[in-house]
Amino acid sequence: MIELTPSIVSLSNGIRLVYMHAPAQVAHLGVTILAGSRYEESNEEGLAHFLEHCIFKGTKKRRSLHILSRLDSVGGELNAYTTKEEICVYASFTKEHLNRASELLADIVLNSNFPEKEIQKEKEIVLDEINSYLDSPGDKIFDDFEALLFKNHPLGTNILGTKESVSGFHRNDLLHYTNRFFFAENIVISFVGDVPLDRLVKRLEADYGPLKHSAKMVQPKPFTGYEPFKIRSKEANFQAHAVIGGIAPGYNDETRRGMTLLTNVLGGPALNSRLILSIREKYGYSYNIEANYSPYADIGYWTIYFGTDQKYLDKTLKLVYKELKIMREQALSVVQLKKAKEQLKGHLALSLDSNSGIMLGLGKSLLLFNQIDSIQEIYSAIDKLTTNELQEIAAQYFDEKVISELIFEINE
DSSP states (O other): OOOOOOEEEEOTTSOEEEEEEOOOSEEEEEEEESOOGGGOOTTOTTHHHHHHHHTTSBBSSOBHHHHHHHHHTTTOEEEEEEOSSOEEEEEEEEGGGHHHHHHHHHHHHHHBOOOHHHHHHHHHHHHHHHHHHHTOHHHHHHHHHHHHHTTTSGGGSOTTOOHHHHHTOOHHHHHHHHHHHOSGGGEEEEEEESSOHHHHHHHHHHHHTTOOOOSOOOOOOOOOOOOOOEEEEEEESSSEEEEEEEEEOOTTSTTHHHHHHHHHHHHOSSTTSHHIIIIIIISOOOSOEEEEEEEOSSOEEEEEEEEEOGGGHHHHHHHHHHHHHHHHHSOOOHHHHHHHHHHHHHHHHHHTTOHHHHHHHHHHHHHHHSOOOOHHHHHHHHHTOOHHHHHHHHHHHSOGGGOEEEEEEEOO
């Protein structure tokens, strides 16, 4: 069995390090900061994502070109991403270049100075990214659904921001945001590779030691007051798009694994999911149909998405609700449950086939949930799920009274 055996240590300034040895030529290092878009103020929509773009544009000792070429020149890769809860800057490189990668990431995180000239250029890049998303109804519908689901809450704001908000950002906004969130206790460093832990810690102490402390962690605003909705608008071009879903358990809820299994059975990545077998294989109404479950630290949500010809829209919706009703009213058989558990564990094993993905996952788990579950612990929790538990979860979250719909019909 694939197993995660990470070590968790704290640097002298309070930064937590999660380390996993892997006998490979390529190593992976990431710095994950609890500073995603849900931490933005009302006048900062899109600022976390914009910061992720601008963080590579200059430091106190490097210009943008020097940052981008520092690892590229030795065949390494530098990248970053932003989610609702975190910003992550990370690198992949051959293990002999650990010092180069660590120092570069530290320089970016600790010393970015956001040159005004570069900020203006990056605004155009992000505005183009927003236009691209607005031009794709299959992408836009998810963000619009979240905005309605988490109405008047930071979880509902678009990570990219709006054209108006991005156009109004200035250097001081970026400096203020990093000052609020880039401190030792709010950061996790993760590493997967073939470098001894003591050598890694020594290197990180030298590079990240100057990072400031903070006695106060910033707490996210909790979400309450979910109100189901059913909305149709004419925004599609060639096919109708639909997202249905609702609130779901957060990561710290003990029912999250049951919700994961149910969503996987319903419309996971496998070609034998119920929605695929019914709507795609039996009726041929939709090529792209899927179910997803997204847990945040304190709350989550589930969705079913499909794109279809306008004439099949309502027929497809009817079939989706039929499958949800079956999930609520008919418990999985012993054989079905066993197969579902094995499939979920197999998907988990496949997700661990990438050391880079493991590095990012370890950092996120320790930062957001302050724990790293072993594969054996995860498998054991999956094995303990019962048909009654799953049916109770389905009855709670797949109840038609609490399901929301957002549909983009063809604009003829």
